[in-house]
Amino acid sequence: MASQGRRIAMVTAYDASSARLADTAGLDIVLVGDSAATTMLGHESTLPVTMDEMLLLTRAVTRAVHRAFVVADMPFGAYQPGEDEALRNAIRFVKDAGADGVKLEGAGRTLTRISAILDAGIPVMGHVGLTPQSASLAGSYKARGRTAADARRIFDEARALERAGCFAVVLEAIPAQIAAHITEALKIPTIGIGAGASCDGQVLVWHDLLGLTSGHVPRFVKRYADLNTTILDALRVYVADVKGAAFPDESHTYGIPDEELARFESQIAETHGRNFTNPSRKR
Numbered sequence: 001m002a003s004q005g006r007r008i009a010m011v012t013a014y015d016a017s018s019a020r021l022a023d024t025a026g027l028d029i030v031l032v033g034d035s036a037a038t039t040m041l042g043h044e045s046t047l048p049v050t051m052d053e054m055l056l057l058t059r060a061v062t063r064a065v066h067r068a069f070v071v072a073d074m075p076f077g078a079y080q081p082g083e084d085e086a087l088r089n090a091i092r093f094v095k096d097a098g099a100d101g102v103k104l105e106g107a108g109r110t111l112t113r114i115s116a117i118l119d120a121g122i123p124v125m126g127h128v129g130l131t132p133q134s135a136s137l138a139g140s141y142k143a144r145g146r147t148a149a150d151a152r153r154i155f156d157e158a159r160a161l162e163r164a165g166c167f168a169v170v171l172e173a174i175p176a177q178i179a180a181h182i183t184e185a186l187k188i189p190t191i192g193i194g195a196g197a198s199c200d201g202q203v204l205v206w207h208d209l210l211g212l213t214s215g216h217v218p219r220f221v222k223r224y225a226d227l228n229t230t231i232l233d234a235l236r237v238y239v240a241d242v243k244g245a246a247f248p249d250e251s252h253t254y255g256i257p258d259e260e261l262a263r264f265e266s267q268i269a270e271t272h273g274r275n276f277t278n279p280s281r282k283r
């Protein structure tokens, strides 16, 4: 797509219903991001999410996606220990959960893990710039690459990921000019999140894109809906309807033929010796 000048649209999803919507809407890539730790599981950072939890979410997504390419994010601890562990876990994502590829954060020591996974024929997406797994440990979620030296480091890492064989690389929270230089220098597509408009594609987190989060919204997020408000409004109306006996009405209720109801009521009146012909008496 990138070589034809077609932009790549990617979004995160963590369950079957959102994955079905993403697939139907024409997303090219669905990422089962380790952002699930915060968006789905209520953690403060991405660090605590486990392989087993990511596998469960990935299975739900792959069951619902029929067209898009599904990438599973390798969680913290799934590849840092070494190449064998990284390969074992990548295979679980593909074999047990049906993912089409995996994503790992960083370059440096991650490169040997990436090579081991690629050797098994599993497509790998890289991720440089702000890498949330190490940002949690460093304690800073600020944009990266804002000095010449840091920008150079990220540029070199992106090139190393391409040399290693990654099929694409996520550039997160770096200046647009630096992302443009990286995109120009690489043959593989760059997918930006807070990296400007020159990238070959863009990715956003489901909850950010749809307005499902509360509190601080990162600068790079564009909200395409305000589902927080929509869902809250709907739930409040539901509560009022239940408490006011406005729901369910006839249209949401199953019926029974009169003669069957009469037969049933005479049966229970016989066995229980009570008059059940007026079930609304409780009200």
Ligand code: KIV
Binding pocket: 012, 031, 032, 033, 034, 035, 036, 073, 170, 193, 203, 205
């Ligand atoms: O986990 C995630 O959602 C990600 C995206 C921000 C790229 O890694």
